[in-house]
Amino acid sequence: MSTFDNPFDPDRNLQAGCVCGQHQSAAEHEQATGLRCDPVASEEKRYEGVVASAVMRAMFPQDVARRAFLKSVGASTALAALSQFFPLKTATEVFAQTGAPEKKDLKVGFIPITCATPIIMAAPMGFYAKHGLNVEVVKTAGWAVIRDKTINKEYDAAHMLAPMPIAISLGLGANAIPFAVPAIENINGQGIVLATKHKDKRDPKDWKGLKFAIPFDYSMHNYLLRYYLAEHGLDPDTDVQLRSVPPPEMVANLRADNIDGFLAPDNICQRAIYDGVGFMHLLSKEIWDGHPCCSFAASREFITSAPNSFAALTRAIVDATAYASKAENRKQIAEAIAPANYINAPVTVLEQVLTGTYADGLGGVKTDAKRVDFDPFPWQSFAVWMLTQMKRWGQIKGDVDYKAVAEQVYLATDTKKLMTEMGLSPPASSYKSFAVMGKTFDPAKPEDYLASFKIRKAS
Amino acid sequence: MTSSLRFRAGLVSIVLLAAFLGIWHLATRSTAPVATMSPEYAKLMGLTATQGKSAMPGPLDVGAKLWEHLKRPFYDNGPNDKGLGIQLAYSIARVGTGYLLAVLVAIPLGFLIGMSPLLSKALDPFIQVLKPISPLAWMPLALYTIKDSSVSAIFVIFICSIWPMLLNTVFGVASVRKEWINVARTLEVGTIRRAFTVILPAAAPTILTGMRISIGIAWLVIVAAEMLVGGTGIGYFVWNEWNNLSITNVIIAILLIGIVGMLLDQILARFTRMVTFPE
Numbered sequence: 001m002s003t004f005d006n007p008f009d010p011d012r013n014l015q016a017g018c019v020c021g022q023h024q025s026a027a028e029h030e031q032a033t034g035l036r037c038d039p040v041a042s043e044e045k046r047y048e049g050v051v052a053s054a055v056m057r058a059m060f061p062q063d064v065a066r067r068a069f070l071k072s073v074g075a076s077t078a079l080a081a082l083s084q085f086f087p088l089k090t091a092t093e094v095f096a097q098t099g100a101p102e103k104k105d106l107k108v109g110f111i112p113i114t115c116a117t118p119i120i121m122a123a124p125m126g127f128y129a130k131h132g133l134n135v136e137v138v139k140t141a142g143w144a145v146i147r148d149k150t151i152n153k154e155y156d157a158a159h160m161l162a163p164m165p166i167a168i169s170l171g172l173g174a175n176a177i178p179f180a181v182p183a184i185e186n187i188n189g190q191g192i193v194l195a196t197k198h199k200d201k202r203d204p205k206d207w208k209g210l211k212f213a214i215p216f217d218y219s220m221h222n223y224l225l226r227y228y229l230a231e232h233g234l235d236p237d238t239d240v241q242l243r244s245v246p247p248p249e250m251v252a253n254l255r256a257d258n259i260d261g262f263l264a265p266d267n268i269c270q271r272a273i274y275d276g277v278g279f280m281h282l283l284s285k286e287i288w289d290g291h292p293c294c295s296f297a298a299s300r301e302f303i304t305s306a307p308n309s310f311a312a313l314t315r316a317i318v319d320a321t322a323y324a325s326k327a328e329n330r331k332q333i334a335e336a337i338a339p340a341n342y343i344n345a346p347v348t349v350l351e352q353v354l355t356g357t358y359a360d361g362l363g364g365v366k367t368d369a370k371r372v373d374f375d376p377f378p379w380q381s382f383a384v385w386m387l388t389q390m391k392r393w394g395q396i397k398g399d400v401d402y403k404a405v406a407e408q409v410y411l412a413t414d415t416k417k418l419m420t421e422m423g424l425s426p427p428a429s430s431y432k433s434f435a436v437m438g439k440t441f442d443p444a445k446p447e448d449y450l451a452s453f454k455i456r457k458a459s
Numbered sequence: 460m461t462s463s464l465r466f467r468a469g470l471v472s473i474v475l476l477a478a479f480l481g482i483w484h485l486a487t488r489s490t491a492p493v494a495t496m497s498p499e500y501a502k503l504m505g506l507t508a509t510q511g512k513s514a515m516p517g518p519l520d521v522g523a524k525l526w527e528h529l530k531r532p533f534y535d536n537g538p539n540d541k542g543l544g545i546q547l548a549y550s551i552a553r554v555g556t557g558y559l560l561a562v563l564v565a566i567p568l569g570f571l572i573g574m575s576p577l578l579s580k581a582l583d584p585f586i587q588v589l590k591p592i593s594p595l596a597w598m599p600l601a602l603y604t605i606k607d608s609s610v611s612a613i614f615v616i617f618i619c620s621i622w623p624m625l626l627n628t629v630f631g632v633a634s635v636r637k638e639w640i641n642v643a644r645t646l647e648v649g650t651i652r653r654a655f656t657v658i659l660p661a662a663a664p665t666i667l668t669g670m671r672i673s674i675g676i677a678w679l680v681i682v683a684a685e686m687l688v689g690g691t692g693i694g695y696f697v698w699n700e701w702n703n704l705s706i707t708n709v710i711i712a713i714l715l716i717g718i719v720g721m722l723l724d725q726i727l728a729r730f731t732r733m734v735t736f737p738e
Binding site: 112136137138139141145148149151152153154247248251252255271273274275276339340341342344345346348352357358359363364365 | 496497499500502503504505514536537538539540599602603606607608686687688690695698699700701702703704
């Protein structure tokens with residue numbers, strides 16, 4: 001995701017198409033080349049960038065001419081010259097204004113884990129207020145409760161595990177109610193933790209008969225752990241025990257020897273290490289780098305009845321996510337979300353999760369800056385992958401229209417529009433291919449992908 | 460004689476408490492050997508791992524923390540972090556509402572059922588089936604139909620406190636001594652007057668016993684219900700601190716839950732004594 005570029009950079013292309021000319025758009029180019037720009041400091045700067053790009057484009061329809069101009073006078077001179085006869089500031093202000101929210105006082109539910117970082121930090125760090133909303137973030141006891149409270153409209157929107165809105169929309173484990181995901185919260189940031197007594201059992205092939213905890217049936221944790229076990233030849237339904245356990249109970253259960261390990265959201269993993277009861281076997285990043293975990297979800301009803309509130313909320317979340325994606329902000333965020341009102345965890349634990357320099361529970365200190373990362377774009381291919389796994393493990397029976405469900409629930413198109421308005425450069429496509437444990441997933445052929453797995457629940 | 464008994468009982472209580480605290484203190488001393496680890500690693504770890512500190516807090520930790528809470532019981536740091544006084548007030552308000560609703564329903568209904576052998580027989584199977592259901596089992600159903608978590612919690616209190624009161628009222632009304640009713644009948648007292656001047660005073664001790672059982676159950680259930688729905692209340696506090704694995708705060712909450720439960724029970728016990736009569 002190249003978030004913001006400088007329109008006064010002579011090397012930047014403001015036309016459709018990319019710098020190298022081989023791709024449809026700059027975003028696609030960057031995706032292909034793996035470039036990733038850091039967001040600009042402030043939103044004003046970003047909006048200014050959008051407006052300035054438009055003006056530059058209008059003045060120099062020929063890209064070559066613009067480049068020549070910029071190269072000869074320099075970016076700052078160009079900006080000064082431009083500002084003289086075009087009121088950039090006013091134009092930016094006008095541009096940044098959007099429809100007034102229908103409902104200003106909103107309630108957003110969250111589960112106290114670091115996945116919810118953008119949702120939580122947006123309250124103490126003022127991202128909601130910046131978009132004209134007065135949001136109360138409410139801590140909730142568990143995934144089923146968050147689902148019920150959002151369905152009951154006690155919450156206007158909520159933090160949900162990425163597969164949950166799909167499950168709710170399909171009516172799995174609840175009445176079918178159309179839900180939508182405008183933004184993913186975090187990518188990576190989970191881990192497999194084993195009890196300290198298993199420190200010599202690092203090969204999953206030796207894990208037969210162990211008991212593992214996962215936070216919820218419709219969770220990436222469930223699918224990733226099953227995937228990981230199956231890749232190592234274990235059938236997760238028969239060779240090990242998987243239990244759905246609320247995250248806070250996981251550490252207590254690990255200490256009490258009721259479970260042998262878990263694939264859980266972070267700060268829970270790090271908390272088990274911090275309390276000396278377990279060690280980090282594997283970061284979820286090593287299973288699938290860039291996997292989604294939690295999402296920001298709202299019901300279709302809320303989206304249609306209060307579209308401006310929803311848009312403002314999404315903008316606040318996207319903004320907070322962009323802020324959280326920068327490594328230098330992470331320490332400050334850890335302090336903002338640690339108090340009892342929010343996550344309620346020791347700052348040291350949150351810092352280790354967010355900065356990626358952590359104790360591994362075996363006496364070593366490891367560093368992985370991408371242990372957890374934040375990227376709001378709701379790739380529809382993520383949804384397709386989750387659907388294949390739901391089908392693989394028997395949560396969905398019968399045929400699935402992968403694309404239709406993904407497009408209905410994961411609002412890539414709307415988010416793309418919103419991000420463009422905010423001056424971010426969202427990817428051009430809503431589908432991308434990725435690799436899970438070295439195996440490539442092609443979102444266009446979900447059935448073939450599903451058929452390629454030997455270990456799956458017999459249907 | 461009684462005063463010396465009371466004195467001796469008090470003494471035994473204090474000795475028991477001291478022994479309990481002493482054993483607790485000894486059991487939670489840090490005894491585990493301190494593992495050797497690099498300072499860089501130790502900085503990232505908790506005290507349990509670095510200093511062999513017991514995961515269970517000792518009485519001194521709990522006392523210090525309790526003092527901290529008692530110093531400022533009514534602080535409000537936003538929707539998810541409020542002082543213990545506020546949390547307890549929320550819980551008591553919920554219990555009060557659900558309980559009063561149950562009183563309003565159970566006592567008149569109990570009277571009707573108790574006074575009519577036909578209704579008593581007809582409704583008996585329903586009551587017998589509904590009575591043993593764990594109140595928390597109603598929670599998903601309540602959340603689903605009422606669509607409001609705080610009302611659901613009140614409903615759960617209502618449904619769990621109604622049965623003891625109802626059954627005790629029925630029993631109390633049905634077992635009023637026949638002679639008294641016959642005397643009333645001989646004096647040609649009307650049904651309504653009979654209910655209020657003869658049956659009610661006669662059945663009052665039994666009814667209040669039912670109410671006393673109910674308030675105990677209601678207080679038991681609110682903690683579990685609040686842990687489930689969250690938001691506010693002492694049950695939420697327990698859950699929130701458990702989330703942070705802060706056993707110290709959980710112990711404090713347990714202590715307070717016990718004290719409030721005892722107070723509620725004492726209030727009802729006093730009412731019961733007021734209406735008891737010698738036969």
